[in-house]
Amino acid sequence: MSASLGLRRPTILVADDSPQNIELLSKVLGQDYRIKVATSGDKALAIAYSEDPPDLILLDIMMPDLSGHEVCRRIKANPDRRRIPVIFVTAMSTVEDESLGLSLGAVDYITKPISPPLVQARVRTHLALYDQARELERMVAQRTSELVATRQQIIRRLGRAAEFKDNETGNHVIRMSHIARLVAQQAGLGPESVQLLFQTAAMHDVGKIGVPDQILLKPGPLNPEERKIVRQHPQIGADIIGKHDNELLATARTIALTHHERWDGAGYPQGLKGEQIPLFGRIVAIADVFDALMNRRPYKEAMSASQALAVMAEERGGAFDPTLLDCFFQQQFEILRIMDLYADERGTVAEMAS
Structure with a gap:
């Protein structure tokens, strides 16, 4: 033995x-x-x-x-x-x-x-x-942990670099990564799947790097041509990440490409519907939208928690997978704690830690 x-x-x-x-x-x-x-x-x-x-x-x-x-x-x-x-x-x-x-x-x-x-x-x-x-496996994991940690840091830094274009602190990617993790746990995903999602969710908007600042930072509504350009960012993000056999990068690409698809099929860029949308894309869509609703953007003011939750509920079966949205609401109190803990007003994560 x-x-x-x-x-x-x-x-x-x-x-x-x-x-x-x-x-x-x-x-x-x-x-x-x-x-x-x-x-x-x-x-x-x-x-x-x-x-x-x-x-x-x-x-x-x-x-x-x-x-x-x-x-x-x-x-x-x-x-x-x-x-x-x-x-x-x-x-x-x-x-x-x-x-x-x-x-x-x-x-x-x-x-x-x-x-x-x-x-x-x-x-x-x-x-x-x-x-x-x-x-x-333990020995291999120990020897490769530094490489894995480096990849994770690159992914998170790239995600935050994209977010800095229209969010001063870059905390959006931190908040929505935690929200996605909570929804996945509530949905019954195993620890390896939850960790993979948490590590890669930050790359969802990396395609914003390819959107001109005058459009991304424009106050007020976009015109049809500007909306068309913004809607290219999921495909741009997928192209930036590229196709890889590596699970971490492949998952990041899937999330970047599919997080603006809608459960009812009215999303973009591919118009996927229901379970055609990869599970991680469906989860990140919920986390991304809720955080966007509750925080100020160049084109909108922040909503209160009650207003944002009401908007989310209205999109059950519309924008969002009904089962996953139920998981979101079951975790709403912990999610609101995350929103407060990493609020933009508190500064960047690095500043909070200093």
Whole structure:
């Protein structure tokens, strides 16, 4: 057993609808491991998604509600749980069955009736591999943290540089990034997804760099030609960021391109509608508009919180995804705290910290 797991007994989730099979596997493994049990696919997922997830899952295929195949598929689709090794333990013994199980992301396939020494050996092996993988990930993360931090700072600085064109403090990108984070958390996104959104939301308006100052800073309403130019900034932002395989930059590009799309299809630049709009674009749209409503701009005065919230509510199903807007309102008190904490009147974030 490795050092990192040596401080505690690893947890094995046994998911099987047969009490006899659960009892047998618990007896075979119980001396060396903590055992959790689930008699259905739904219960297996609940344990896997809990705050104390298992280190390995032994999964039957034929179960009530969700099959083992569907349970495995959902676990492997979840960024926060996909690394948990899954071993199918089943009476389905054809080559096709085994091939399907492995194609879904399982690390091994054991057929019933089980051989206790075989189960013990396979579990021991895959726990060791999982532990080694986690240690390797930790080492890689440690070595690349400086590079990642540098990328994040560049993204945030570029976002703030764009915002300084029509906002004296640049605090808009700080506020709306926090608002987007709160909405995403309320919507049930996992911590990795929430952090990715928080890191990239600041780049939403980087395309403003390509909009002439006389238009961006014009007091009062824009004429049709000026509006046409302003509406180019999402595409300009996407072009500035460019297309990349890197997840951070790819996400920043998506947000820059889609944060002015509307749920009803009347947005720009692509006129996307409903769930055609990427999730992060829908979330950032809510955060961006609310902050803009509550703060002064060259073309408008600031609204009160009650006025801004009323405008947001009117756009439910219009500008905004109704489900995500509900998440926004469920977090409204924390959002208003963020608005006060990073208010433009307090100066820049750097000035507040000094």
